[in-house]
Amino acid sequence: MDQARRLRAKTETPPTTIAFASGKGGVGKTNVCVNTAIGLVELGKRVLIVDLDIGMANVHILLNASRSRTMMDSVKARIPLAASVQKGVHGVDILHGGSGLDELVQFSHADMQFFMRELEVLTEYDYVLFDMGAGATDTSLQFIEGCDEMFLILTPEPTSLMDGYAYTKLVHRQSPDLPLGVIVNRAQSGEEALQCFERMEVACEQFLKKSIRFLGYLPDDATVRRAVIAQVPFYHLDRKSDISWRLERILTTLTGTPPKPRHFMDRLMGNLKRQWNRV
Numbered sequence: 174m175d176q177a178r179r180l181r182a183k184t185e186t187p188p189t190t191i192a193f194a195s196g197k198g199g200v201g202k203t204n205v206c207v208n209t210a211i212g213l214v215e216l217g218k219r220v221l222i223v224d225l226d227i228g229m230a231n232v233h234i235l236l237n238a239s240r241s242r243t244m245m246d247s248v249k250a251r252i253p254l255a256a257s258v259q260k261g262v263h264g265v266d267i268l269h270g271g272s273g274l275d276e277l278v279q280f281s282h283a284d285m286q287f288f289m290r291e292l293e294v295l296t297e298y299d300y301v302l303f304d305m306g307a308g309a310t311d312t313s314l315q316f317i318e319g320c321d322e323m324f325l326i327l328t329p330e331p332t333s334l335m336d337g338y339a340y341t342k343l344v345h346r347q348s349p350d351l352p353l354g355v356i357v358n359r360a361q362s363g364e365e366a367l368q369c370f371e372r373m374e375v376a377c378e379q380f381l382k383k384s385i386r387f388l389g390y391l392p393d394d395a396t397v398r399r400a401v402i403a404q405v406p407f408y409h410l411d412r413k414s415d416i417s418w419r420l421e422r423i424l425t426t427l428t429g430t431p432p433k434p435r436h437f438m439d440r441l442m443g444n445l446k447r448q449w450n451r452v
């Protein structure tokens with residue numbers, strides 16, 4: 174590391190680092206992570222996504238970004254990570270985990286030290302979001318331990334809850350003081366989301382003596398499928414959708430910044446749509 178970068182790393186406020194994780198696969202981690210990043214960029218934050226779904230690397234597909242040098246290439250060749258970051262994809266910077274590099278899924282101690290040291294110099298970001306792969310490996314638990322907070326993505330299905338709790342238990346064993354936030358994805362209603370969170374909360378308090386916080390929920394919304402197919406983040410594809418509105422609420426909780434007031438017509442349309450859905 175050169176002198177100037179070292180100095181910057183020391184003086185600048187470190188980024189907030191968040192791991193998006195789940196016990197069960199396919200619950201929406203990547204979609205939630207990517208759209209949270211987009212939302213943070215729109216709030217004027219500088220954001221890096223580190224795609225740690227090693228072997229899958231789906232972030233670039235959701236954002237229709239071409240592949241660049243991966244984190245694995247960097248770590249292997251000891252190339253500064255900053256040189257491998259793909260800049261400004263919908264305003265977000267991305268560092269790809271890499272695919273087909275199974276032999277590196279388990280970082281060596283030296284690899285991990287290099288990587289962590291390099292991440293420290295990425296102080297130009299306000300937020301670094303890690304999109305974790307499904308399930309826990311020693312490596313993924315190490316990444317999570319280094320973060321400021323873990324966002325556990327749950328869906329209201331019992332399997333997601335059980336796997337989410339099992340995952341939390343593993344993380345808790347390794348990092349008992351790590352703050353844990355929950356986002357309930359694909360909920361049919363706010364009530365269902367809250368019930369799901371409360372089940373998790375009771376289990377964590379009772380068996381792990383751990384408090385967790387509710388960050389909000391995202392509805393099951395056809396906008397997501399359309400967005401995935403169009404390779405555009407749902408937050409950009411349809412800002413008036415219920416899911417984008419809910420994401421704004423999560424962003425408010427996350428940043429403490431009140432959302433921009435929605436235009437009266439947007440609010441009205443949203444209300445009508447909800448009313449219509451109830452009929």
Ligand SMILES: Nc1ncnc2c1ncn2[C@@H]1O[C@H](COP(=O)(O)OP(=O)(O)OP(=O)(O)O)[C@@H](O)[C@H]1O
Pocket residue numbers: 195197198199200201202203204205226231305306307358359391392393394395397398401416
């Ligand atoms: N809120 C939602 N409403 C409707 N469909 C959704 C929602 N969230 C996710 N999906 C669907 O679920 C699929 C899986 O989402 P995603 O790839 O984000 O999950 P993941 O947890 O990252 O999966 P993996 O464990 O494989 O990394 C998406 O392609 C999308 O079709």
Ligand SMILES: [Mg+2]
Pocket residue numbers: 202203204226231304305306
């Ligand atoms: Mg994923």
